[in-house]
Amino acid sequence: MKFLVYAVGNRMPHWIATGFEEYAIRMPREAAVELREVKPEKNDGRSAAQRLVVEAARIRAVLPPGCRVVAMDERGEQWTTAGLAESIAGWMRDGRDVAFVVGGADGLDGTIRASADRVLALSALTLPHGLVRVILAEQLYRAVSLIKGHPYHRT
Structure with a gap:
């Protein structure tokens, strides 16, 4: 199983790429995490809603068929780390890849949130x-780490 992070945006500061990679390289092979950037739509005078429709089409075009989709949105469910670990343990048994979709500056189009298997908030x-x-x-x-009993997560 892989975790695929589809994030709208490009040209992130170096520290973001470094931070993401720090955790990606720590992941065990059976739960690899990969980042895939989705080109943001230019702010060219169209409304944010119009731009989000275009970005949603780009996201749908790159999502692997059959993967579990988790849309990241501050209005989504707020899980504890233990709750996330419990979900991941189930997903690992299921074996399907999990795609986490992160919107750009304007968020995610409502159709992406509505079609996702889950909508998750990291924070309100x-x-x-x-x-x-x-x-x-x-x-x-x-x-x-919690699933594997690794000491990184301490309760």
Whole structure:
């Protein structure tokens, strides 16, 4: 099983890529995490809703068929790390890849949220979309560490 992070945006600061990679390289082979960037739509005078429709089409075009989709949105469910670990353990038994979809500066189109298997919030706060990549990678690593009994996660 793989965790695929599809994030709208490009040209992130170096520290974001470094932070994401720090946790990606720690992941065990059976739960690898990969980042795939989705090109954001230019702010060219169209409304945010119009731009989000285009980004949603780009996201749908790259999602692997049959994968579990988790949309990241501050209005989604708020899980504990233990709850995330419990879900991941079930997903590992299922064997399907899990795609986490992170919106860009304007968020995600409602059709992406509506069609997702789950909608997850890392926080009720609105977080910079680049920072979400790092926090998500860390939480995936933490949850897998908890499953494996690794001392990284201490309760």
